[in-house]
Amino acid sequence: MQAREVLVTGYGLVAPTALDAASLFTTISKKRSCIRQHPAFVELGFANPAAGFVDEQQWQVIAAAFPGDLQTTSRQEWLAHYVACQALAHAGLADGAFARIASGIFVGANKHCVSGDLRDASRYMDDQGRVDLDQYLDNHTLSGGAFARRVDQQTRHLAEWLGVRDHISTHSDACAAGTMAIGSAYRAIARGEIDLALCGAVELMAHELSYYSFDGLGALCQRVDFSPQEQSRPFMPDRCGFVLSEGAALLVLESREHAERRQARPLGRVLGYANLCEAEKITSSSRDGSKYAACMAAALTDAGLASAAVDHVNVHGTSTQANDRCEALGLAQVFGETIEQMTFTANKSAVGHSLAGSGAIEAVLSLMSIQLGVALPTLNFQPEKSQFPELKFLCEPLQQPINVVLSNSFGFGGVNSSLVLGRA
Template sequence: MNARVVVTGMGAVTPLGNDAPSTWQGLAEGRSGVGRLTSIDTTGFDVAIAGQVKDFRLSEVVPESVGLRHLLRPGAFGVGAAWEALQDAGVDRHTYDSADMGVAMGACVDRPDLQWLVDVGALRDRTGRDDAFSTYAPSDALAYSQNIAVATMARMLDATGPVAGLSTACSASGHSIGEAFRSLQEGDATLMLAGGYDSLTTWLDVLCFGLLGALTKEYNDDPQRASRPFDGDRSGFVLGEGGVVLVLEELEAARARGARILAEILGYGTSLNAWRITDSPPDGSGAVESMQAAIADAGLAPADIDYVVAHGTSTQGNDLSETVAIRKVFGDDADRLLVSSPKSMAGHLTAAAAALSMFTAIGAINHGLVPPTINLDTPDRRLDLDFVPNTARTADVRHVLVNAFAFGGTNSGLVVGRYEEER
């Protein structure tokens, strides 16, 4: 079976806005959501900025009856985005049989907050109590399970179909959308919630990414200029956080219920670099294979792609590797491609990054507008594509390739297209 798969709803909680419309508006305006880090005390840190979600309260968005008690910060973003996506699609637990609905989400594995562990250790040292941990309910451990947010989303629908939480770092939500696409293509489900959520803005994450040399340290006093993919003065990425979720449905079922169709998922490809843990290979390998596989799976040629939503992190090596890879895949067609990176505005949403890129692609298709790569002020002669610098571009966008690459060398490529009744 090779069913057609369409997108019927979207939700977003990002540094650019606490819902999908405001997130799209931020992308279209080329507005930065990067600012001073407020979730931790950055005294003594080399990095003091991030793209953070602002003033989001899950209980004001999602009914308490859904069960929100054990959700930590990243899961709350994901559940909030999932609820919005379901409302946007006009879907609830009665739309399809429970066994025909499922969830696939990209997320990092949650862990106990280290400040919480420090506080417990201090309590034990101060009181001499060996049972210092007993002041916390055993059920609190549930908050640190990656499955809790995914299970909460499934409960929204009483979904008992395919359920998966994928942790492939910065390509996780690309893989989750791709695997949901496969489940629907193959008839294992009729509806899937797919996307990702993450929040690596703890002091441990900021410290560790900083020690790796991955984060820019040069714009603490001018945070909105910090994330600058493909710019000659790029010096590292900016951490972000948020959740972006799509409702994917089998086409005939969506048509039968009169759903509004936003776009069609056409192709999915994956690969592994097998090179270095943190760096992309200079020759673009791995990225080349995932892009080629996605385009071929869509039944298209490189000449059919109008726009590439780049992984575009703002690191020296990744941006060069991705540019080389795009040139290898598209050849002479690379010169007429539009390429841009939403990370220039939102920062790097890590496990949710590819879902934000897919959201960007679908917005471009529906609005005829390609969001820019902001802060692209100083050309790098090695990076010679049209990165849509600083200002959004009006364009007739029919097919989009979405790239996602990750530490460990995992890559995903997705092709999404304008919905056409006959394809």
């Protein structure tokens, strides 16, 4: 039985320095970076305070648009709401649309917790390690409580607000969670479980605890001789780790039947998806790129496409030595000689690595590339010095017809996922 076609009819996005998708696309097209010195990291005295972060000016706009009580809700919920409003408006959907038909919410996220939470909780712990929960709870507003935030709070907020009654999922697959949320929504629509989905990721991890954790793994760039804007340099020989970032993107997916019934304007299609478990090693991939290749090939098989059909690849491209090398090897295995006819982009060069958020943000940018016929440049990329010259990353935006994009997300722990996007 042939599965149903899945269309993209809307999207919304917030990234560091950008309050919508068009702004981010323009920023990258103009070769401007979203990465800056994080004031909190400067204040804490971190040796390298570079990060992508949603700043206070952006938060003022996001908070002002939130219809609920800011005292009793979290920033994740405000951000999810803001981005969802954009996506629904873009798709021409009213809030009530999700309550009227079989629908779902699929959100990728990781846990947010900052050091202030720990200090707050410590005030209610005695010298035996017991926490006076009742006293603690008596003294805190709902939003201010330590550990008050849950990984699924934004999913829950969206589900309640939109009246979704069928499928509510929170994906927590590290850096692949956003792509996996989109992939799960695609499959649920394709197999006929639901007709309409809001999917993507909401990630706020550009804080000191994440920084400490990832730095402890040696995963963050610590080259302070590079400016913040120069630190994320995927596929360059002198790449030395990723730059922590954050952001959110949500897409509206619909069955073609549903979209046509309401005369929605399709922006693109999800053609295929695969998620495979690598199980090689926690923080590094199969050294020969074969597992990444298997994931990309499986996504193309799911889409029913030969590798030659792909015009453009939005790579995972974290700017770590191991990931980029494995991805380059994997790409070579999948695309062979056709690789020279393709273009590539690494959005993390401009945005940083927003973990769960990255796959969703990159899916939106990929769809825009298809719509606008523009391949985005990769910042800090110098072709003459490239370690992988067969991969045609661009230094300038390039106007070209783009029919099919492959977008990769590879997470810690061997969580590999690839999404195939195309014209509607």
